[in-house]
Amino acid sequence: xxxxxxxxxxxxxxxxxxxxxxxxxxxxxxxxxxxxxxxxxxxxxxxxxxxxxxxxxxxxxxxxxxxxxxxxxxxxxxxxxxxxxxxxxxxxxxxxxxxxxxxxxxxxxxxxxxxxxxxxxxxxxxxxxxxxxxxxxxxxxxxxxxxxxxxxxxxxxxxxxxxxxxxxxxxxxxxxxxxxxxxxxxxxxxxxxxxxxxxxxxxxxxxxxxxxxxxxxxxxxxxxxxxxxxxxxxxxxxxxxxxxxxxxxxxx
Numbered sequence: 417x418x419x420x421x422x423x424x425x426x427x428x429x430x431x432x433x434x435x436x437x438x439x440x441x442x443x444x445x446x447x448x449x450x451x452x453x454x455x456x457x458x459x460x461x462x463x464x465x466x467x468x469x470x471x472x473x474x475x476x477x478x479x480x481x482x483x484x485x486x487x488x489x490x491x492x493x494x495x496x497x498x499x500x501x502x503x504x505x506x507x508x509x510x511x512x513x514x515x516x517x518x519x520x521x522x523x524x525x526x527x528x529x530x531x532x533x534x535x536x537x538x539x540x541x542x543x544x545x546x547x548x549x550x551x552x553x554x555x556x557x558x559x560x561x562x563x564x565x566x567x568x569x570x571x572x573x574x575x576x577x578x579x580x581x582x583x584x585x586x587x588x589x590x591x592x593x594x595x596x597x598x599x600x601x602x603x604x605x606x607x608x609x610x611x612x613x614x615x616x617x618x619x620x621x622x623x624x625x626x627x628x629x630x631x632x633x634x635x636x637x638x639x640x641x642x643x644x645x646x647x648x649x650x651x652x653x654x655x656x657x658x659x660x661x662x663x664x665x666x667x668x
Contacts (some may be wrong), residue, residue, distance in 0.1 A: 421478065421486050425494035428467055436462030450567045454660045457571040462578055463495065464549055469582070470498040473540055474524045474546035480536035482527045490524045498524060518582055518618035526625035533602035541597030545586035549647070551594050556648040567660070573650050574657030580644045584636070592619040 434456055474490035489497040503514050507634025512518050555576035559569055587595040591614040600611055625632045641651065 421491055422475075423492045425492045425497075425637040426493060428464065428493040431460055431464050431495070435464055439517060439571070440566055442571050443565045444567075450662060452570045452661055453567065454574075454657065455664060457568075457577070458657070458661050459512065461575045462518065463581060465548060465582070467493045467495050467498065468542040468551065469547050469586075470524050470542035473526070474605065476536075476540045477524070477526045477531065480531045480540060482530040484527050484530070485524060486526070494651065512578065518578055518585070537601040538598045541594045541600075542587075543644070544614070545583045545594050548579045548586070549643075550630075552576045553647045556650070559653065560648055566656075568656035569650075570653050570660060571655035572657075574661060575639070576645055576647075576649055577654045577658075578648065580647065581640050584640045584643055587663070588622070590618050590622050591615040593622075607626040618628050 438453045438458070438460055441449045442457060444450060444453070454518070471493050478491065480483050485491060487654025492602040513527050514618045517564065520618040526540060528537055531540065555572050559576070564572075586593050589599055596611060600608060603611065626636055627633065641649075644651070
């Protein structure tokens with residue numbers, strides 16, 4: 417993929433600017449500024465990561481033969497291009513705001529017939545969650561290596577943990593999620609037909625189990641913390657960041 421195929425949306429740059437402003441505010445000693453900075457850093461960072469997740473799918477598809485993603489605007493990082501703005505951006509942000517499990521954000525419509533084989537199809541599906549994992553790794557590495565104020569450390573740690581949660585959630589082999597998309601090209605025809613029928617409701621069932629069945633939710637978060645530890649995450653700073661973040665949204 418050539419660099420000329422990528423056109424970064426001013427809206428995405430605005431989201432990055434808001435995230436950066438939040439990071440600056442977290443370095444201040446004023447409590448209101450610190451808390452507001454955490455909010456902007458986490459919500460802005462999460463919105464940016466949603467765009468990067470979908471861009472990962474699109475860029476991999478473009479390299480794999482589906483050039484239509486360029487004309488659809490998927491290579492612009494513009495959140496408006498990644499399906500419905502309410503379902504793809506606003507609703508996931510609300511779930512993050514109230515401290516819930518971050519929902520998968522948008523979706524890019526790939527012409528699978530144009531892709532060069534099943535391996536490419538699998539890589540297109542994996543590109544999104546792997547983007548989240550890389551973002552989590554980058555954030556935890558920055559926190560570990562760069563001296564910074566406590567508020568910024570806590571905010572970046574919580575944002576990194578959200579990236580790991582997104583990776584673990586999306587990588588599950590559930591129809592409708594990226595993990596299933598990675599194995600779907602290798603399944604038998606009857607299995608794929610079942611997956612097509614299950615795609616609309618399977619993620620909903622998963623979220624009901626995660627939220628409504630304590631044991632399932634506990635297993636999920638234990639797995640998420642295990643992966644977070646593997647990428648060098650700081651659980652104490654993550655808890656502090658989440659506490660500061662939810663001090664505003666916890667009552668919702």
